[in-house]
Amino acid sequence: MEALTVHRIQFAFTVVFHYLFPQLTMGLALLIVAMKTLALHTGDEHYNHAARFWARIFAINFAIGVVTGIPMEFQFGTNWAGFSRYSGGIIGQTLAMEGVFSFFLESSFLGAFLFGEKRLGPRLHWLAAFLVFLGSWLSGFFIIATNAWMQHPVAYQPGPNGVLALKSFWGLMLNPWLGWQYLHNMIASVVTASVVMAALGAFYLLASRDQDYAKLFIRIGVTAGLIASALLIFPTGDEQGRNVADYQPVTLAAMEGLFKSAAGAPLAIIGQPDVQAETLDNPILVPRVLSFLTYRRWMAEVRGLDAFPRDTWPDNIPLLYYSYHIMVGLGTILVAVLALAEFLLWRGRLYDTPLMLWVLMLLAPFPYIATTAGWMTAELGRQPWLVYGLLRTAEGSSVAVSAGNAIFTLLGFAGMYSVLAVLFLFLVYLEVERGPEPETQAEPQAQTVA
């Protein structure tokens, strides 16, 4: 295997695994603030118990998010030295800002939030929850700012020795790619957290336990999930798609499986791209919709892959195409299921409809899959560039690190993350078993130390 391939697999593997955890914690932080707010306003202790329960789930996810997040920042230097050297003057800014502005905030107040409910009192404890939320969403902002710059580089100028230097700080922060990508990503994290919350509520109801909490989880989860998943499609997903059309038209063509330019281009719902023959096999097409979605005109011309030189095509078109279609397909299904659940909730029949509870419970993995597929769309769509239009992926990796050394660390990460995954599932299972109801017998408090 070539060293470049190993570097790519290692980064892809570690980042996909890492992001399984923050996508829950960022969304959950918002929902915990919502529960703490409800507790303050209604005085209902259930909300506080529920917030404590989710804080325990949060803490497990957060711990794995932190320990798998540190390798992400450091791999820029270890595995992608060419890229770091070339653009460190720019993306180093956003990455360092993440550390300074969000991690300090998040980690300081997470400690205060988890250990300090009695010492702080209800209002300060609410504030601690809010600051954890703020920190985690700021963290998301700086990471998306970094990625947005790689997708659509702005505010740079050539510096000495062929590397880039920052030209305008505000240009970097106000990158036209950044706003919609940020909202799209953060709202997706709310969907993940909401669906997980609703699914757990459905599980408790089906298991006939913790009924009060179960209903509370379902109420919050289904409602927040429906709003968020609708916002994912419109306006954020729609605008994100049009950014791709404007700045990465070749990526749009590959995502949609559009090999030939066409006026009144159809939208492919299903089909298998055959890159050799440059066709889409077994397609189910909706006429003219792609033109409309992209340019708001039914007969607009959409450029297909044939309009671009082959060396600018993304290097894995089928995987890009499938990732994109899985994201959109699952996103649509999520909206439909959550809308139905919300309707039943409104009619007062959801808690007595086991079939719907089963569907809700089994929905839990799908936001994770959709989010991962969405990120694969973004990252595969950026290929063959590491910094779009400026630096090819092949030029960005560490030339000093051989394939053998990279495989060694890739295997190490694979082993270590497998252990983490097992531990994670086990510990979350224990928390789910333990449930949100505070233990009644006066057991020694120290046994529940986080």
Add this chain to the structure above:
Amino acid sequence: MIVTYAVLDGFDLGVGVVHLYVGRTEAERRMLLRSVGPVWDGNEVWLIAGGGALFFAFPKMYALAFSGFYLPLIMVLWLLIVRGISIEFRSHIESVVWHPFWDVAFSAASAMLAIFFGAALGNIVRGVPLSDSGYFFLPLFTDLTTSGQVGILDWFTILMGVSSLVALALHGALWVTLKTPGELRKRARQLADHVWWVMLAMTAVLLVVVPLVQPHLGARFPDEPWGVIFPATAATALLAIRWFNQRGRARAAFLASCAYIAGMLFSVAFGLYPYVLPSNLNPAESLTIYNSSTSDYGLEVGLAWFIPGILLAIGYFIFVYRSFAGEVRLDEEGY
């Protein structure tokens, strides 16, 4: 940044190093972990923020050093994972099998990290084979000598690693003395007392050895005598540690230990200046703060947000440390 990280995460690493020895019973070990529980994560953020600051201010240094130190850096990442997980997950299950496992994992990972960080500093002091191609790659070890084809580990970097282990063990023991009551405190204080002698010996050896390995490091002091303030601080602090520890003034002893670590690191930084990564092949190929930093505009922007950002962070730290000030008690809540 790096110094702050060393001083802060240093004590929780140090707690890990002495964890198995000082904490004999389950309750004692739990108390040790509680003393670092609310703060270790924040301390570690200094490492991330330091890495980020290095990234934007010295992108070339970041790229060359991180890919050159590939294997040890990735191992440091693994150790950080093991260590973080041991602190967080240990308390989730009540079992006589589960707890000792994480105690050993926590302690071993902490000790290895202390050694790795010392060895990393040793590599920077000694220099790396930077040539005109820019990139280099260091194997883990070669023939354990400090010249020619060097590896990450040679006799000098191992010595630095062990010194770092000793210094952080002392630092951690002093933190435990400050933060815990009773038998635990007594044992930590005695340990600090013993380790202090080792530290004294190590410091003396380093004073002789370092200028031999990196002649540039000693050369700057005669020209700019004010720099002597850094090693002088370290030496004074070292004596102060013993003085305060003997008299049971735990806070002063811990602060002296902070000053010792900061003094040693500043001495190295002062001595190396303007180098940030010397070449052991050809001094002209060394990375300096001039040839590896980003544009002036980038540095100005960085400073403009960095200073208020760090002030804010210090504000949070003061808040959290005050909220959790005082000795650790086990009867407090926690999820």
